[in-house]
Amino acid sequence: MAETTLGLEQSLIYIRNLENCPPSYLNDPGRKDFFEIVWLQHEFPLHTIKEEDKPGRGDWIYLIPPYRVHQLNKAGKNGILLSFKRDFLEEGDKEFYLDIFKIFNIQGEFSCLPLSAGTALELSKIYNLLAEEYQQQHNSFVILKALLKVFLLKLIRIKEHVFTTQDVNQKRVYEFMILLEENYQQERNAAYYASELGLSSKRLNQILKEKLDKTVVQLIHDRIILEAKRQIIHSEHTLKEVAYALGFTDRPYFSRFFKKQTGTSPEDFQKLAKNHIESKFNTLVE
Numbered sequence: 001m002a003e004t005t006l007g008l009e010q011s012l013i014y015i016r017n018l019e020n021c022p023p024s025y026l027n028d029p030g031r032k033d034f035f036e037i038v039w040l041q042h043e044f045p046l047h048t049i050k051e052e053d054k055p056g057r058g059d060w061i062y063l064i065p066p067y068r069v070h071q072l073n074k075a076g077k078n079g080i081l082l083s084f085k086r087d088f089l090e091e092g093d094k095e096f097y098l099d100i101f102k103i104f105n106i107q108g109e110f111s112c113l114p115l116s117a118g119t120a121l122e123l124s125k126i127y128n129l130l131a132e133e134y135q136q137q138h139n140s141f142v143i144l145k146a147l148l149k150v151f152l153l154k155l156i157r158i159k160e161h162v163f164t165t166q167d168v169n170q171k172r173v174y175e176f177m178i179l180l181e182e183n184y185q186q187e188r189n190a191a192y193y194a195s196e197l198g199l200s201s202k203r204l205n206q207i208l209k210e211k212l213d214k215t216v217v218q219l220i221h222d223r224i225i226l227e228a229k230r231q232i233i234h235s236e237h238t239l240k241e242v243a244y245a246l247g248f249t250d251r252p253y254f255s256r257f258f259k260k261q262t263g264t265s266p267e268d269f270q271k272l273a274k275n276h277i278e279s280k281f282n283t284l285v286e
Contacts, residue, residue, distance in 0.1 A: 126151045
């Protein structure tokens, strides 16, 4: 289903020009479930680049995975926003599914792909077909899904020219990240994830340390903090309710855990987030 007046919760895919993207999109509670593709066209990049390496205007694709707190400042930029739910992917195609997790840098905030003029032209042809079908009053779910897959396959090919291809252990990393997304609320023990992947806890930790420089427990803690930040920023829950939703029956323990992981208390983080949102009111904010 494409976007409807019911909001993102009822949608599987959402497409807008950045200049026409309503601020309400950022605050929609359903947005947390979406993979986001931000395609800047003939613009400077949004992320920080050393002054001596700073490029001129060009095409840049930002790939932002679900549940991320980070919001790139896209206000007033020329380009496209393409968002889709995980449910829109073919989970039966394991290699494709793992490649999607790879290009979206599921263990980080976002990844960025610079596009050459030729590559941008190739992607535009696919995107135009996708956007045209999306705008149809009675669009076809099957056609949208097929065109999105072609678009994503093209992005996978582009990224393979930028980064090395997956090895066996890299695939295990992304299999772990998928398991983590599905189970971090209930399972916070390394043995569970190792068992699901057919590895010992020691071996899984070795692989994660090699690839991500973090252990299973550190990544679980990172994911809990990420969700805590998301709820503090984007929900109306009290800090006590956030703590309870994340499995902390003791509110002070949640505060100590949050401060140990982030260096700031949840109360201070909430104040900073509120001030930031108010100072950037009605914009697509960073």
